[in-house]
Amino acid sequence: MAKTFKKTAALSDQHTHYCPGCTHGVIHRLVAEVIDELDVRGRAVGIAPVGCAVLAYNYFTFDFQEAAHGRAPAVATGIKRVRPDLIVFTYQGDGDLASIGMGEIIHSANRGEKFTSIFVNNTVYGMTGGQMAPTTLSDQRTTTSPSGRDVADVGMPIKVAELISALETPAYIARQSAIKPKYIVRAKKAIKKAFQYQLENRCFSLVEIVSTCPTNWGMTPIEAVKWTEESMHAYYPLGEIKTPE
Amino acid sequence: MGKVLMKGNEAIGEAAIKAGCFNYFAYPITPQSEVAEYLSRRMPEVGGVFLQGESEVAVGYMLFGAAGCGARVFTTSSSPGISLMSEALSYISSAQLPAVFVNIVRGGPGLGGILPSQADYFQATKGGGHGDYRLLVLAPDGVQEAVEMVMMAFPLAEKYRNPVMILGDGLIGQMMEPVEFPDHLISEPSNKDDWATSGMDTRNRKDRNLVKSLFLNAELLEEHNRFLKAKYDRMKQEEIRYESYNTDGDYKVLIVSYGIISRVCRTAIDMFKTEGLEVGMIRPQTLFPFPENAIKEAVSKSGCKAAISIELSMGQMVEDVERSVQGVCPVHWYGKAGGDVPTPEEIMGVVKPLSK
Numbered sequence: 256m257a258k259t260f261k262k263t264a265a266l267s268d269q270h271t272h273y274c275p276g277c278t279h280g281v282i283h284r285l286v287a288e289v290i291d292e293l294d295v296r297g298r299a300v301g302i303a304p305v306g307c308a309v310l311a312y313n314y315f316t317f318d319f320q321e322a323a324h325g326r327a328p329a330v331a332t333g334i335k336r337v338r339p340d341l342i343v344f345t346y347q348g349d350g351d352l353a354s355i356g357m358g359e360i361i362h363s364a365n366r367g368e369k370f371t372s373i374f375v376n377n378t379v380y381g382m383t384g385g386q387m388a389p390t391t392l393s394d395q396r397t398t399t400s401p402s403g404r405d406v407a408d409v410g411m412p413i414k415v416a417e418l419i420s421a422l423e424t425p426a427y428i429a430r431q432s433a434i435k436p437k438y439i440v441r442a443k444k445a446i447k448k449a450f451q452y453q454l455e456n457r458c459f460s461l462v463e464i465v466s467t468c469p470t471n472w473g474m475t476p477i478e479a480v481k482w483t484e485e486s487m488h489a490y491y492p493l494g495e496i497k498t499p500e
Numbered sequence: 501m502g503k504v505l506m507k508g509n510e511a512i513g514e515a516a517i518k519a520g521c522f523n524y525f526a527y528p529i530t531p532q533s534e535v536a537e538y539l540s541r542r543m544p545e546v547g548g549v550f551l552q553g554e555s556e557v558a559v560g561y562m563l564f565g566a567a568g569c570g571a572r573v574f575t576t577s578s579s580p581g582i583s584l585m586s587e588a589l590s591y592i593s594s595a596q597l598p599a600v601f602v603n604i605v606r607g608g609p610g611l612g613g614i615l616p617s618q619a620d621y622f623q624a625t626k627g628g629g630h631g632d633y634r635l636l637v638l639a640p641d642g643v644q645e646a647v648e649m650v651m652m653a654f655p656l657a658e659k660y661r662n663p664v665m666i667l668g669d670g671l672i673g674q675m676m677e678p679v680e681f682p683d684h685l686i687s688e689p690s691n692k693d694d695w696a697t698s699g700m701d702t703r704n705r706k707d708r709n710l711v712k713s714l715f716l717n718a719e720l721l722e723e724h725n726r727f728l729k730a731k732y733d734r735m736k737q738e739e740i741r742y743e744s745y746n747t748d749g750d751y752k753v754l755i756v757s758y759g760i761i762s763r764v765c766r767t768a769i770d771m772f773k774t775e776g777l778e779v780g781m782i783r784p785q786t787l788f789p790f791p792e793n794a795i796k797e798a799v800s801k802s803g804c805k806a807a808i809s810i811e812l813s814m815g816q817m818v819e820d821v822e823r824s825v826q827g828v829c830p831v832h833w834y835g836k837a838g839g840d841v842p843t844p845e846e847i848m849g850v851v852k853p854l855s856k
Binding site: 296297298299300302303309310316317319320322323326329331334335336337338341358359362 | 710
């Protein structure tokens with residue numbers, strides 16, 4: 256009998272350290288599948304962030320660099336400028352990209368750097384233990400907003416995809432979700448499109464992926480999926496926000 | 501190529517190109533912005549990369565990425581900018597990437613001033629960023645030596661897979677001097693395939709490369725730090741460079757001085773000679789590793805009554821001089837940190853009483 260499905264080559268055999276119900280594993284696989292489908296594993300370089308995905312390189316089978324907190328877009332810029340033939344992507348969470356690394360992502364996008372950013376938004380700092388992030392929803396409890404995010408005190412959650420889309424420089428910017436098969440299929444399409452734009456040397460591309468963190472949200476995986484769909488999808492609408500055409 | 505008259509900052513830019521470095525990322529800051537201005541024109545001419553980053557923080561990591569995928573890369577900045585790049589210096593050192601950083605030092609602390617200074621000695625030689633790392637630090641005394649050290653810095657960075665810093669000062673950056681460029685290009689080292697994330701297809705080996713600095717396991721981090729230490733110890737064995745001046749005969753006082761101020765000390769030593777007073781000088785050309793043994797030997801000579809560290813700071817290198825002298829004779833310090841460089845007469849006034 257012919258084999259109809261197998262693990263994609265860009266993904267390693269190692270078990271991940273991610274918590275039950277976390278969607279990092281799903282997103283890793285989407286990225287790996289896209290890299291194999293585009294046949295670019297031999298010239299791919301990933302940039303790992305600081306945060307839960309700091310060890311992401313353990314789960315991929317191609318070249319990787321590990322950046323300091325928030326600096327992945329600067330690292331990617333350095334690589335892509337000296338080696339435009341490489342296929343470069345950053346994989347960043349919300350604390351990394353939207354807080355400490357906001358300067359780097361905005362300027363990389365505005366220069367139209369020809370790399371791809373996979374931005375995983377689960378509204379909390381995961382690795383450090385569930386502190387408030389720039390994307391934490393209004394009234395959402397975290398370990399540094401124990402009474403819920405007070406938007407009068409710390410401002411509204413940042414819609415990164417929309418913020419970057421406001422730049423005049425052409426780019427591909429999309430937001431998708433990783434909580435259910437119907438969303439995952441769309442997320443993969445967006446990731447593939449983002450890498451294709453890079454392959455064509457067209458523009459900067461960023462895919463924000465709405466994700467879960469049951470551990471730090473204090474929910475079961477099933478509750479987390481429900482909360483993501485009800486609360487996060489409402490504030491962070493899914494779809495293509497900007498295309499280079 | 502014969503001698504040309506060039507501003508220090510522009511000569512530094514040209515020297516990097518002559519050394520075969522065609523990748524430059526930078527952020528403007530006085531008194532070294534002419535390097536970026538010069539290379540924004542020159543890099544496109546030689547098919548190289550010029551990019552003005554959004555901050556020194558970002559530029560530091562552009563070097564990380566570029567060096568990490570195997571490219572020869574450098575940046576230039578001045579003191580406050582180097583503070584911002586110090587985070588990247590720590591990461592680049594730990595990830596063992598070759599890269600060259602030029603610091604055209606200005607007065608500090610804080611915004612300080614834009615005139616020459618050597619007040620970043622501690623930052624360059626003792627850290628600046630976090631963790632146990634060292635930079636190989638070269639200190640030129642003028643435009644010609646700055647050119648030679650920039651060209652020397654790339655192969656040194658690649659030999660040790662470690663960042664090399666050129667510690668200049670605002671005067672070296674701003675002044676014009678006749679300079680001669682060696683016209684051979686330095687070839688790329690061949691061992692980058694072992695570690696650079698250059699894309700698996702470009703290498704013969706089929707396993708992937710990883711550039712990183714995280715070691716969550718205590719034993720592995722210990723091993724990593726011991727490996728780095730062994731590298732820094734090897735630099736101490738193989739890379740110490742210094743120049744001796746007027747130390748063949750006897751002398752009453754030993755001056756230790758580097759960079760631009762050492763040229764004023766040299767004039768003071770010549771003027772002392774006409775008065776019949778002999779003063780010697782050791783000029784460290786590497787600040788890390790520091791020429792400890794040379795200084796110890798120089799002060800151990802009979803007749804040497806004192807050593808003095810003369811520097812454009814409030815007393816930083818003097819601590820390394822004290823460490824080197826090991827109590828053989830008294831160690832003094834003289835310095836200025838506002839941006840003025842002392843005159844030979846001023847230095848003579850300070851050194852003379854030490855000879856009695």
